[in-house]
Amino acid sequence: MTAVSGPASGHRQRGDAEAIRMDTQFIRFQGTVQSPLGHFPGVFALANGLERDGLLTDEERRIWREGNDWYDAHYPDPSAVDPYAYDPEVNPGAVAWFKSSAEELIKRVDRYLDILAAHDVECRMVRSPDPGRIVYEDEYQILVVPHLQPRPAQRPPDQPPLGLTPRAGRPPGVMHNAPPEALELLSEHACREMPRAFPEADLLQTLRRALGGAGDGPQEQPEEISRKLS
Structure with missing residues:
Protein backbone atom coordinates (compact mmCIF):
# COMPACT_ATOMS: atom_id res chain seq x y z
CA MET A 1 0.00 0.00 0.00
CA HIS A 147 -6.17 -8.28 5.06
CA LEU A 148 -4.74 -7.06 8.37
CA GLN A 149 -7.54 -6.20 10.76
CA PRO A 150 -7.08 -2.83 12.50
CA ARG A 151 -6.57 -2.98 16.25
CA PRO A 152 -8.95 -0.88 18.34
CA ALA A 153 -7.45 2.30 19.70
CA GLN A 154 -5.96 1.71 23.16
CA ARG A 155 -7.81 3.02 26.19
CA PRO A 156 -5.99 5.85 27.99
CA PRO A 157 -4.08 4.51 31.02
CA ASP A 158 -6.19 6.57 33.45
CA GLN A 159 -9.49 5.27 32.06
CA PRO A 160 -10.83 2.14 33.79
CA PRO A 161 -12.35 -0.76 31.86
CA LEU A 162 -16.01 -0.48 30.93
CA GLY A 163 -18.27 -1.00 33.92
CA LEU A 164 -15.50 -0.39 36.45
CA THR A 165 -15.86 3.28 37.31
CA PRO A 166 -13.61 4.46 40.14
CA ARG A 167 -15.29 5.89 43.21
CA ALA A 168 -14.09 9.24 44.54
CA GLY A 169 -10.86 8.81 46.43
CA ARG A 170 -10.02 5.43 44.89
CA PRO A 171 -7.54 4.81 42.07
CA PRO A 172 -8.88 3.71 38.65
CA GLY A 173 -9.35 -0.02 38.39
CA VAL A 174 -10.68 -0.71 41.91
CA MET A 175 -13.74 -2.83 41.22
CA HIS A 176 -16.14 -1.41 43.78
CA ASN A 177 -18.96 -1.38 41.23
CA ALA A 178 -18.49 -4.98 40.13
CA PRO A 179 -21.32 -7.36 41.09
CA PRO A 180 -20.60 -9.91 43.85
CA GLU A 181 -20.65 -12.83 41.43
CA ALA A 182 -17.92 -11.15 39.36
CA LEU A 183 -15.76 -10.70 42.45
CA GLU A 184 -16.33 -14.31 43.42
CA LEU A 185 -15.26 -15.45 39.97
CA LEU A 186 -12.21 -13.21 40.08
CA SER A 187 -11.20 -14.55 43.48
CA GLU A 188 -11.54 -18.18 42.41
CA HIS A 189 -9.66 -17.58 39.18
CA ALA A 190 -6.86 -15.70 40.96
CA CYS A 191 -6.48 -18.41 43.56
CA ARG A 192 -6.22 -21.01 40.83
CA GLU A 193 -3.94 -19.26 38.36
CA MET A 194 -1.77 -16.75 40.22
CA PRO A 195 0.25 -19.23 42.31
CA ARG A 196 1.47 -20.86 39.12
CA ALA A 197 2.35 -17.58 37.43
CA PHE A 198 3.68 -15.74 40.48
CA PRO A 199 4.76 -18.27 43.11
CA GLU A 200 6.41 -15.60 45.26
CA ALA A 201 3.46 -13.20 45.24
CA ASP A 202 1.64 -12.30 48.45
CA LEU A 203 -1.77 -13.38 47.16
CA LEU A 204 -3.58 -12.74 50.40
CA GLN A 205 -2.46 -9.10 50.48
CA THR A 206 -3.23 -8.69 46.77
CA LEU A 207 -6.78 -9.97 47.16
CA ARG A 208 -7.34 -7.87 50.24
CA ARG A 209 -6.49 -4.77 48.24
CA ALA A 210 -8.57 -5.84 45.23
CA LEU A 211 -11.67 -6.85 47.18
CA GLY A 212 -11.43 -4.40 50.03
CA GLY A 213 -13.09 -1.62 48.02
CA ALA A 214 -15.87 -3.73 46.57
CA GLY A 215 -19.10 -1.92 47.33
CA ASP A 216 -20.50 -0.73 50.62
CA GLY A 217 -21.99 -4.00 51.83
CA PRO A 218 -20.44 -6.74 53.97
CA GLN A 219 -17.00 -7.69 52.77
CA GLU A 220 -15.30 -11.04 52.80
CA GLN A 221 -13.09 -11.53 55.84
CA PRO A 222 -9.37 -12.34 55.51
CA GLU A 223 -9.78 -15.82 56.99
CA GLU A 224 -12.36 -16.66 54.34
CA ILE A 225 -9.92 -15.56 51.64
CA SER A 226 -7.21 -17.65 53.32
CA ARG A 227 -9.36 -20.76 53.01
CA LYS A 228 -9.64 -20.18 49.27
CA LEU A 229 -5.88 -19.86 49.00
CA SER A 230 -5.24 -23.11 50.79
Whole structure:
Protein backbone atom coordinates (compact mmCIF):
# COMPACT_ATOMS: atom_id res chain seq x y z
CA MET A 1 0.00 0.00 0.00
CA THR A 2 1.28 3.44 -0.91
CA ALA A 3 0.43 6.42 1.26
CA VAL A 4 0.58 10.03 0.10
CA SER A 5 0.37 12.40 3.05
CA GLY A 6 -2.08 15.27 3.09
CA PRO A 7 -1.72 18.67 4.78
CA ALA A 8 0.27 18.71 7.99
CA SER A 9 -1.17 21.97 9.27
CA GLY A 10 -4.15 22.89 7.13
CA HIS A 11 -2.20 23.93 4.00
CA ARG A 12 -2.30 22.10 0.70
CA GLN A 13 -2.16 22.74 -3.01
CA ARG A 14 -5.43 22.67 -4.96
CA GLY A 15 -5.55 19.99 -7.59
CA ASP A 16 -3.94 17.27 -5.46
CA ALA A 17 -6.76 14.88 -6.27
CA GLU A 18 -6.73 15.77 -9.98
CA ALA A 19 -3.00 15.12 -10.12
CA ILE A 20 -3.39 11.45 -9.23
CA ARG A 21 -1.59 9.19 -11.65
CA MET A 22 -4.01 6.39 -12.41
CA ASP A 23 -1.33 3.74 -12.11
CA THR A 24 -2.88 1.78 -9.28
CA GLN A 25 -6.23 0.13 -9.17
CA PHE A 26 -7.79 1.40 -5.92
CA ILE A 27 -7.61 4.75 -4.11
CA ARG A 28 -8.82 5.89 -0.70
CA PHE A 29 -8.78 9.23 1.14
CA GLN A 30 -8.66 8.77 4.91
CA GLY A 31 -7.74 10.49 8.12
CA THR A 32 -4.57 9.93 10.10
CA VAL A 33 -6.17 9.49 13.53
CA GLN A 34 -7.45 6.04 14.40
CA SER A 35 -11.08 5.70 15.42
CA PRO A 36 -12.11 3.77 18.57
CA LEU A 37 -12.90 0.81 16.30
CA GLY A 38 -9.36 0.79 14.97
CA HIS A 39 -9.82 2.03 11.40
CA PHE A 40 -9.06 5.42 9.86
CA PRO A 41 -12.22 7.35 8.93
CA GLY A 42 -12.68 8.22 5.27
CA VAL A 43 -12.84 11.73 3.82
CA PHE A 44 -16.63 11.84 3.78
CA ALA A 45 -16.91 10.69 7.39
CA LEU A 46 -14.41 13.36 8.45
CA ALA A 47 -16.32 16.13 6.69
CA ASN A 48 -19.65 14.83 7.99
CA GLY A 49 -18.21 14.91 11.50
CA LEU A 50 -17.29 18.57 11.20
CA GLU A 51 -20.81 19.39 10.02
CA ARG A 52 -22.40 17.30 12.75
CA ASP A 53 -20.37 19.15 15.37
CA GLY A 54 -21.48 22.52 13.97
CA LEU A 55 -17.94 23.57 12.99
CA LEU A 56 -18.52 24.48 9.34
CA THR A 57 -19.00 28.03 8.15
CA ASP A 58 -22.10 28.80 6.08
CA GLU A 59 -20.07 28.62 2.87
CA GLU A 60 -18.36 25.37 3.91
CA ARG A 61 -21.70 23.86 4.78
CA ARG A 62 -23.10 24.85 1.39
CA ILE A 63 -20.15 23.18 -0.37
CA TRP A 64 -20.47 20.12 1.87
CA ARG A 65 -24.22 19.84 1.23
CA GLU A 66 -23.85 20.24 -2.53
CA GLY A 67 -21.03 17.70 -2.56
CA ASN A 68 -22.96 15.11 -0.59
CA ASP A 69 -26.02 15.58 -2.78
CA TRP A 70 -23.91 15.10 -5.90
CA TYR A 71 -22.27 11.94 -4.60
CA ASP A 72 -25.64 10.56 -3.48
CA ALA A 73 -26.89 10.99 -7.03
CA HIS A 74 -23.82 9.57 -8.81
CA TYR A 75 -22.31 7.14 -6.31
CA PRO A 76 -24.07 4.00 -5.04
CA ASP A 77 -24.27 3.48 -1.29
CA PRO A 78 -23.11 -0.09 -0.54
CA SER A 79 -25.32 -0.29 2.56
CA ALA A 80 -28.38 0.53 0.43
CA VAL A 81 -27.57 -2.45 -1.80
CA ASP A 82 -26.45 -4.79 0.98
CA PRO A 83 -27.68 -3.95 4.52
CA TYR A 84 -24.85 -6.05 5.95
CA ALA A 85 -22.11 -4.32 3.95
CA TYR A 86 -20.72 -2.47 6.97
CA ASP A 87 -21.89 -4.94 9.61
CA PRO A 88 -18.91 -5.32 12.00
CA GLU A 89 -19.63 -9.00 12.56
CA VAL A 90 -20.22 -9.91 8.92
CA ASN A 91 -17.53 -7.66 7.42
CA PRO A 92 -15.28 -6.48 10.27
CA GLY A 93 -13.39 -3.30 9.50
CA ALA A 94 -14.95 -2.88 6.04
CA VAL A 95 -13.95 0.33 4.23
CA ALA A 96 -14.65 1.69 0.75
CA TRP A 97 -12.04 2.39 -1.94
CA PHE A 98 -12.48 4.24 -5.23
CA LYS A 99 -11.66 2.46 -8.44
CA SER A 100 -9.00 4.46 -10.23
CA SER A 101 -11.31 4.63 -13.24
CA ALA A 102 -13.81 6.74 -11.24
CA GLU A 103 -11.93 9.91 -12.21
CA GLU A 104 -14.80 12.39 -11.88
CA LEU A 105 -15.68 11.16 -8.39
CA ILE A 106 -12.06 11.35 -7.32
CA LYS A 107 -11.60 14.88 -8.68
CA ARG A 108 -14.52 16.14 -6.59
CA VAL A 109 -12.82 15.02 -3.38
CA ASP A 110 -10.74 18.19 -3.58
CA ARG A 111 -13.52 20.37 -2.17
CA TYR A 112 -13.77 18.10 0.88
CA LEU A 113 -9.99 18.25 1.33
CA ASP A 114 -10.17 22.05 1.32
CA ILE A 115 -12.77 22.00 4.11
CA LEU A 116 -10.75 19.57 6.19
CA ALA A 117 -7.56 21.57 5.70
CA ALA A 118 -9.31 24.74 6.87
CA HIS A 119 -10.04 22.95 10.15
CA ASP A 120 -6.57 21.38 10.47
CA VAL A 121 -7.96 17.88 9.92
CA GLU A 122 -5.35 15.76 8.17
CA CYS A 123 -6.46 13.53 5.33
CA ARG A 124 -4.13 11.47 3.18
CA MET A 125 -4.48 9.53 -0.03
CA VAL A 126 -3.57 5.83 0.00
CA ARG A 127 -3.29 3.61 -3.05
CA SER A 128 -3.17 -0.15 -3.32
CA PRO A 129 -3.73 -2.84 -5.95
CA ASP A 130 -5.00 -5.18 -3.25
CA PRO A 131 -6.43 -3.40 -0.18
CA GLY A 132 -8.34 -6.41 1.16
CA ARG A 133 -10.98 -9.05 0.61
CA ILE A 134 -13.68 -7.59 -1.63
CA VAL A 135 -17.17 -7.92 -0.13
CA TYR A 136 -18.96 -5.43 -2.42
CA GLU A 137 -18.23 -3.96 -5.83
CA ASP A 138 -19.88 -1.62 -8.30
CA GLU A 139 -18.76 0.50 -11.24
CA TYR A 140 -17.04 3.09 -9.07
CA GLN A 141 -15.83 1.45 -5.87
CA ILE A 142 -15.13 -1.63 -3.84
CA LEU A 143 -15.80 -2.39 -0.20
CA VAL A 144 -13.10 -4.50 1.40
CA VAL A 145 -12.29 -6.19 4.66
CA PRO A 146 -8.59 -5.37 5.19
CA HIS A 147 -6.17 -8.28 5.06
CA LEU A 148 -4.74 -7.06 8.37
CA GLN A 149 -7.54 -6.20 10.76
CA PRO A 150 -7.08 -2.83 12.50
CA ARG A 151 -6.57 -2.98 16.25
CA PRO A 152 -8.95 -0.88 18.34
CA ALA A 153 -7.45 2.30 19.70
CA GLN A 154 -5.96 1.71 23.16
CA ARG A 155 -7.81 3.02 26.19
CA PRO A 156 -5.99 5.85 27.99
CA PRO A 157 -4.08 4.51 31.02
CA ASP A 158 -6.19 6.57 33.45
CA GLN A 159 -9.49 5.27 32.06
CA PRO A 160 -10.83 2.14 33.79
CA PRO A 161 -12.35 -0.76 31.86
CA LEU A 162 -16.01 -0.48 30.93
CA GLY A 163 -18.27 -1.00 33.92
CA LEU A 164 -15.50 -0.39 36.45
CA THR A 165 -15.86 3.28 37.31
CA PRO A 166 -13.61 4.46 40.14
CA ARG A 167 -15.29 5.89 43.21
CA ALA A 168 -14.09 9.24 44.54
CA GLY A 169 -10.86 8.81 46.43
CA ARG A 170 -10.02 5.43 44.89
CA PRO A 171 -7.54 4.81 42.07
CA PRO A 172 -8.88 3.71 38.65
CA GLY A 173 -9.35 -0.02 38.39
CA VAL A 174 -10.68 -0.71 41.91
CA MET A 175 -13.74 -2.83 41.22
CA HIS A 176 -16.14 -1.41 43.78
CA ASN A 177 -18.96 -1.38 41.23
CA ALA A 178 -18.49 -4.98 40.13
CA PRO A 179 -21.32 -7.36 41.09
CA PRO A 180 -20.60 -9.91 43.85
CA GLU A 181 -20.65 -12.83 41.43
CA ALA A 182 -17.92 -11.15 39.36
CA LEU A 183 -15.76 -10.70 42.45
CA GLU A 184 -16.33 -14.31 43.42
CA LEU A 185 -15.26 -15.45 39.97
CA LEU A 186 -12.21 -13.21 40.08
CA SER A 187 -11.20 -14.55 43.48
CA GLU A 188 -11.54 -18.18 42.41
CA HIS A 189 -9.66 -17.58 39.18
CA ALA A 190 -6.86 -15.70 40.96
CA CYS A 191 -6.48 -18.41 43.56
CA ARG A 192 -6.22 -21.01 40.83
CA GLU A 193 -3.94 -19.26 38.36
CA MET A 194 -1.77 -16.75 40.22
CA PRO A 195 0.25 -19.23 42.31
CA ARG A 196 1.47 -20.86 39.12
CA ALA A 197 2.35 -17.58 37.43
CA PHE A 198 3.68 -15.74 40.48
CA PRO A 199 4.76 -18.27 43.11
CA GLU A 200 6.41 -15.60 45.26
CA ALA A 201 3.46 -13.20 45.24
CA ASP A 202 1.64 -12.30 48.45
CA LEU A 203 -1.77 -13.38 47.16
CA LEU A 204 -3.58 -12.74 50.40
CA GLN A 205 -2.46 -9.10 50.48
CA THR A 206 -3.23 -8.69 46.77
CA LEU A 207 -6.78 -9.97 47.16
CA ARG A 208 -7.34 -7.87 50.24
CA ARG A 209 -6.49 -4.77 48.24
CA ALA A 210 -8.57 -5.84 45.23
CA LEU A 211 -11.67 -6.85 47.18
CA GLY A 212 -11.43 -4.40 50.03
CA GLY A 213 -13.09 -1.62 48.02
CA ALA A 214 -15.87 -3.73 46.57
CA GLY A 215 -19.10 -1.92 47.33
CA ASP A 216 -20.50 -0.73 50.62
CA GLY A 217 -21.99 -4.00 51.83
CA PRO A 218 -20.44 -6.74 53.97
CA GLN A 219 -17.00 -7.69 52.77
CA GLU A 220 -15.30 -11.04 52.80
CA GLN A 221 -13.09 -11.53 55.84
CA PRO A 222 -9.37 -12.34 55.51
CA GLU A 223 -9.78 -15.82 56.99
CA GLU A 224 -12.36 -16.66 54.34
CA ILE A 225 -9.92 -15.56 51.64
CA SER A 226 -7.21 -17.65 53.32
CA ARG A 227 -9.36 -20.76 53.01
CA LYS A 228 -9.64 -20.18 49.27
CA LEU A 229 -5.88 -19.86 49.00
CA SER A 230 -5.24 -23.11 50.79
